[in-house]
Amino acid sequence: MMNNFDLNSYLSSKRKQINKALGSIFADDSSKIVKAMKYSLMAGGKRIRSVLCMAAAEAVGGQNKDIIRAACALEMIHTYSLIHDDLPAMDNDKLRRGIPTCHIAFDEATAILAGDALLTLSFEFLSSTGSSQGNRSLEWIHVMHIIAKAAGYKGMIEGQMQDMAAEGNRLRLEDLEKMHALKTGALIEASVIAGAILGKGSDVQIQNLKTYSRNIGLAFQVTDDILNVEGDPNIMGKDAGSDQLRAKSTYPGILGLESSREFAKKLVKDALKALENFDNKANPLRAIAHYIIERKK
Amino acid sequence: MMNNFDLNSYLSSKRKQINKALGSIFADDSSKIVKAMKYSLMAGGKRIRSVLCMAAAEAVGGQNKDIIRAACALEMIHTYSLIHDDLPAMDNDKLRRGIPTCHIAFDEATAILAGDALLTLSFEFLSSTGSSQGNRSLEWIHVMHIIAKAAGYKGMIEGQMQDMAAEGNRLRLEDLEKMHALKTGALIEASVIAGAILGKGSDVQIQNLKTYSRNIGLAFQVTDDILNVEGDPNIMGKDAGSDQLRAKSTYPGILGLESSREFAKKLVKDALKALENFDNKANPLRAIAHYIIERKK
Numbered sequence: 001m002m003n004n005f006d007l008n009s010y011l012s013s014k015r016k017q018i019n020k021a022l023g024s025i026f027a028d029d030s031s032k033i034v035k036a037m038k039y040s041l042m043a044g045g046k047r048i049r050s051v052l053c054m055a056a057a058e059a060v061g062g063q064n065k066d067i068i069r070a071a072c073a074l075e076m077i078h079t080y081s082l083i084h085d086d087l088p089a090m091d092n093d094k095l096r097r098g099i100p101t102c103h104i105a106f107d108e109a110t111a112i113l114a115g116d117a118l119l120t121l122s123f124e125f126l127s128s129t130g131s132s133q134g135n136r137s138l139e140w141i142h143v144m145h146i147i148a149k150a151a152g153y154k155g156m157i158e159g160q161m162q163d164m165a166a167e168g169n170r171l172r173l174e175d176l177e178k179m180h181a182l183k184t185g186a187l188i189e190a191s192v193i194a195g196a197i198l199g200k201g202s203d204v205q206i207q208n209l210k211t212y213s214r215n216i217g218l219a220f221q222v223t224d225d226i227l228n229v230e231g232d233p234n235i236m237g238k239d240a241g242s243d244q245l246r247a248k249s250t251y252p253g254i255l256g257l258e259s260s261r262e263f264a265k266k267l268v269k270d271a272l273k274a275l276e277n278f279d280n281k282a283n284p285l286r287a288i289a290h291y292i293i294e295r296k297k
Numbered sequence: 298m299m300n301n302f303d304l305n306s307y308l309s310s311k312r313k314q315i316n317k318a319l320g321s322i323f324a325d326d327s328s329k330i331v332k333a334m335k336y337s338l339m340a341g342g343k344r345i346r347s348v349l350c351m352a353a354a355e356a357v358g359g360q361n362k363d364i365i366r367a368a369c370a371l372e373m374i375h376t377y378s379l380i381h382d383d384l385p386a387m388d389n390d391k392l393r394r395g396i397p398t399c400h401i402a403f404d405e406a407t408a409i410l411a412g413d414a415l416l417t418l419s420f421e422f423l424s425s426t427g428s429s430q431g432n433r434s435l436e437w438i439h440v441m442h443i444i445a446k447a448a449g450y451k452g453m454i455e456g457q458m459q460d461m462a463a464e465g466n467r468l469r470l471e472d473l474e475k476m477h478a479l480k481t482g483a484l485i486e487a488s489v490i491a492g493a494i495l496g497k498g499s500d501v502q503i504q505n506l507k508t509y510s511r512n513i514g515l516a517f518q519v520t521d522d523i524l525n526v527e528g529d530p531n532i533m534g535k536d537a538g539s540d541q542l543r544a545k546s547t548y549p550g551i552l553g554l555e556s557s558r559e560f561a562k563k564l565v566k567d568a569l570k571a572l573e574n575f576d577n578k579a580n581p582l583r584a585i586a587h588y589i590i591e592r593k594k
Contacts, residue, residue, distance in 0.1 A: 031450075031455065031458070032458060032462075033450050033454060033455055033458045034450060037450060080413075084409055084410070084413060087406075087409065089404075089405035089406045089409060090406045090409070107386075108386035109384075109386045109387045109461055110458070112381055112384065112386060112387070112409065113381070113454050113457060113458060115413070116377075116381060116412070116413070116416065116454055117449055117450035117454045119413065119416055119417065120416065120445055120448050120449040120450070120454070121445070121449055121450065123420040123441060123445045124442060124445035124446050124449055126441075127438045127439075127441035127442040127445060128442055129438055137434040137435045137438050138434045140438060141424045141434050141437060141438060142424075144420060144423075144424035144441070145421060145424040145425055148417055148418070148420040148421035148424060149421050151417050152414055152417040152418055152421055153328075153330050153331060153334060153414035153417070153418065157330060157410050157413055157414045157417070158328065158330055160410060161328070161329060161330045161407070161410060164406055165329075
């Protein structure tokens with residue numbers, strides 16, 4: 001079933017689409033705040049969240065030409081979270097995606113405000129449906145609510161709080177899992193569900209996609225931890241081994257490398273199982289699940 | 298016309314309503330992030346933005362029992378902006394509303410995230426209309442869009458950027474006005490317009506309320522500058538004279554105290570003129586315009 005699906009072309013075409021949309025947001029980038037926002041937004045991420053959103057809409061057979069707006073909003077939220085996480089008061093990272101972090105390239109105040117501005121802009125985007133979308137406005141409000149909740153103090157932000165609190169402590173496996181479910185899992189799940197809602201998926205489909213996204217979200221994190229141990233810094237654009245340096249709890253640290261790899265594989269298997277009632281329109285989602293644990297960065 | 302209107306009772310009743318709503322948001326405040334959000338949110342502000350939002354809805358004769366949600370969202374955005382402005386990388390303020398600022402009471406990372414979380418929660422609130430509000434979802438999307446735009450990189454955030462860039466420089470009057478229009482004016486205007494839209498005001502009414510809000514927004518700032526020179530620190534809950542210490546451009550600095558007072562009075566007069574076609578349901582807005590330049594903190 002998967003043999004004929006070319007994920008590389010798919011990812012590259014989606015990324016081109018999302019990068020084009022993101023790149024065309026700022027007509028005038030003469031102000032410092034726009035320069036900083038653009039700098040981090042266009043620093044070349046994997047665009048996993050936006051691709052998942054669009055792929056989920058396709059999986060439920062939905063057509064929504066405005067879905068690109070949700071995809072852009074998700075990348076803005078993800079980028080804002082990276083800018084703030086990198087700040088001196090938090091992870092104090094100087095390098096991200098192979099280039100200086102926002103507060104290094106600009107300054108700390110600008111980085112804080114650029115993050116704030118990207119978060120705010122994401123909701124400006126989500127609410128710019130206009131009257132032509134009048135009949136779909138309930139869907140958009142629903143999507144906004146799901147994304148805001150996932151990004152907020154019961155989701156991503158609480159995850160970052162737990163991550164910081166855990167530094168230097170040895171977490172139990174279940175606490176590590178809970179932290180990741182919040183820190184990265186919540187927004188990944190919201191990305192998939194947003195796509196499914198905008199694509200007019202059924203309740204059963206949405207339920208299955210929730211299971212799919214929870215599994216790949218965690219698999220994504222386990223793989224990140226593995227790459228942090230054994231990844232090639234030249235490919236990753238950041239230093240390997242930084243987790244150990246910071247005494248962060250990781251899957252390889254708790255389970256060992258081999259069991260971590262097995263765990264990631266099992267999560268992907270469970271993710272694929274959740275898609276068993278979907279037809280081949282879900283092939284991109286299936287391929288992404290494999291990609292998530294096979295990637296090198 | 299104004300003689301029979303008791304602004305103090307009005308403000309105190311509205312504030313009670315908004316504080317009750319804000320205070321009941323967090324059922325469980327055992328987490329550090331919730332403690333920090335609540336600490337700053339409930340530190341007792343003037344609640345000007347939320348009161349303006351509700352008063353504008355009343356002025357156009359609108360009934361919307363859910364308007365309290367927009368009012369809460371506005372206070373969250375205002376509070377988030379104060380938390381971030383107070384950070385060491387920005388204004389480095391240690392005292393706000395008479396108590397230690399968020400990053401002093403907690404720590405810098407928590408303050409950054411508490412601000413992020415309040416901003417995010419504001420959009421969770423604005424998008425929680427639910428299906429009972431299905432027929433009003435277009436209004437809510439419109440309101441969200443207006444608020445997001447006002448709070449974003451073309452509004453409040455650009456204002457803070459300009460404010461920081463101006464420190465130590467002598468601004469021309471028009472640049473000072475532009476900066477304030479963005480930094481405080483944009484969200485005040487959005488508060489009034491949000492209320493007018495949710496109250497189902499006509500286009501003409503909304504246009505007039507825009508004029509009203511621009512004038513009181515600026516009057517508010519001019520008065521803040523005056524209070525910073527001659528206010529009583531015990532009443533204000535912060536030090537007087539801090540603007541001068543930081544070599545900030547202010548209205549009293551450029552125009553002198555007496556002309557600044559005259560300017561604020563003229564702005565209020567223009568604000569009241571914009572309300573001349575409104576009936577006595579706009580009396581709260583009229584009284585607020587007077588209050589804005591007569592307040593002592």
